[in-house]
Amino acid sequence: MGVVIESSVWVPSSSVYIFIFLSCFFSLSLFPFYLSKHAPTKSPPFYDHPTFASSLRFQRYFLLLYSLASVLEGLWSVYGEFELVYYGITKEDTVTFMLIGFGAALFVGSFLGLLSDLIGRKKSCLVFYIFHLVVGIWKRITSSPSFWVANGHRQDLLNETFWLMTFFESAALIGSQVMSNWMVGGNLEKEIACPSTAAILTAIVGIICISRVYGGSPQTVTFKEYKVSFYSYILCDRRIWLLACAQSCLHFSIVVFWILWAPTLVADGREVYLGLMYPCVLGARMLGSTLFPWFINAPLRTEDCLVYAFIIQGLLLSIIAFDYQEIGALVTQYFLFHACVGLILPSLARLRTMYVPNELRGGMISLSLAPTNAAILFILMQRGYYRTVENSEVIAFAAVGLFAAAGCMYVLKRLGKQPYQNWHKL
Numbered sequence: 001m002g003v004v005i006e007s008s009v010w011v012p013s014s015s016v017y018i019f020i021f022l023s024c025f026f027s028l029s030l031f032p033f034y035l036s037k038h039a040p041t042k043s044p045p046f047y048d049h050p051t052f053a054s055s056l057r058f059q060r061y062f063l064l065l066y067s068l069a070s071v072l073e074g075l076w077s078v079y080g081e082f083e084l085v086y087y088g089i090t091k092e093d094t095v096t097f098m099l100i101g102f103g104a105a106l107f108v109g110s111f112l113g114l115l116s117d118l119i120g121r122k123k124s125c126l127v128f129y130i131f132h133l134v135v136g137i138w139k140r141i142t143s144s145p146s147f148w149v150a151n152g153h154r155q156d157l158l159n160e161t162f163w164l165m166t167f168f169e170s171a172a173l174i175g176s177q178v179m180s181n182w183m184v185g186g187n188l189e190k191e192i193a194c195p196s197t198a199a200i201l202t203a204i205v206g207i208i209c210i211s212r213v214y215g216g217s218p219q220t221v222t223f224k225e226y227k228v229s230f231y232s233y234i235l236c237d238r239r240i241w242l243l244a245c246a247q248s249c250l251h252f253s254i255v256v257f258w259i260l261w262a263p264t265l266v267a268d269g270r271e272v273y274l275g276l277m278y279p280c281v282l283g284a285r286m287l288g289s290t291l292f293p294w295f296i297n298a299p300l301r302t303e304d305c306l307v308y309a310f311i312i313q314g315l316l317l318s319i320i321a322f323d324y325q326e327i328g329a330l331v332t333q334y335f336l337f338h339a340c341v342g343l344i345l346p347s348l349a350r351l352r353t354m355y356v357p358n359e360l361r362g363g364m365i366s367l368s369l370a371p372t373n374a375a376i377l378f379i380l381m382q383r384g385y386y387r388t389v390e391n392s393e394v395i396a397f398a399a400v401g402l403f404a405a406a407g408c409m410y411v412l413k414r415l416g417k418q419p420y421q422n423w424h425k426l
Helices: 016-040 051-076 080-086 091-107 109-119 123-141 155-184 194-213 221-233 240-265 274-296 301-324 326-354 358-368 368-383 391-415
Strands: none
Touching: 016 274, 016 368, 016 391, 051 123, 051 155, 051 221, 091 109, 109 123, 109 221, 109 368, 123 391, 155 194, 155 274, 155 326, 221 240, 221 358, 221 368, 240 274, 240 301, 240 326, 240 358, 240 368, 240 391, 274 301, 301 326, 301 391, 326 358, 358 368, 368 391
């Protein structure tokens, strides 16, 4: 007599998606009423500012290009693992590819921000889209960008741009998943190259937009002047080190999450439709980003907000690492984790505008990610090749990093804010 083993499949309830949509809708709809009643001071209308039209136009073009870049990222990631399996790549080879990728990010990517500061943001964006275009064509035949947001604009418009970046990025990633699923349909083997076609078209649109809609700003700084200024204003400033440490710890925790979220969910043997979970966590990030304008206009310093958010994230990862949970509980913790990510990303961007000079910001961002990429390389080797660490230990290490980030924000608040000077005017 044969034994029939019934498989259990866990899927999120449709009410989750409705909750995320309604929460984002009410957060965005009610904020203007909150701002009109609780604004600390009444400033002159921004609409009367002579540069309002150009600033708003720049914001729209920038968000368009940032969304296109996010779509490119999403198109490569939706069927990335399946594509490797389709072409006969083993798990060991996949680990090798990841090591190569993070190695390139460490030894090459760490200096791309410096290069972006020197050659200009427009040229950097063009190179980014051209690379994606070449890769997309190559895949058809063989079948986080550094943007020009460092221009001077009013702080209130920049704050709005920062949370809109996170919001549109998450929406673009969800949209890229929908686009890939629609293009592939039910025939994965025959239509596996279709996302590459979409990536090619998206890259072409990005190149056209950069070439036509924005002229950029001339770069007059020399490498010698840039090196001296970078040492004086970045490497010799404790506040920048604290900010870079928090930024690196957050990036590390996000990378660890995306590497280990699937193995953690299926640890009890049940089947999980990750394609249905992906919009949930990104929707949580969208919801978190809509909370940023509420906190930024509340009587709470950005550093205090980040301390609480990092502590919450650290506690969530600690629970995931050391306490076995049902899938529903895990998904709830993932949801809260990414809601905090949506709040933290624009908050860190706001602090960068306060502490880091515009002309040096790209180099600071890329170098701050070097420790993260080095740590990921080490963990991939220890976990992927030598099997000396467990998934729970990696997650716990990420949680410790988030607690350290909270400490950095606390110390940053104690040091206080001293406005930087424009080094071109010294």
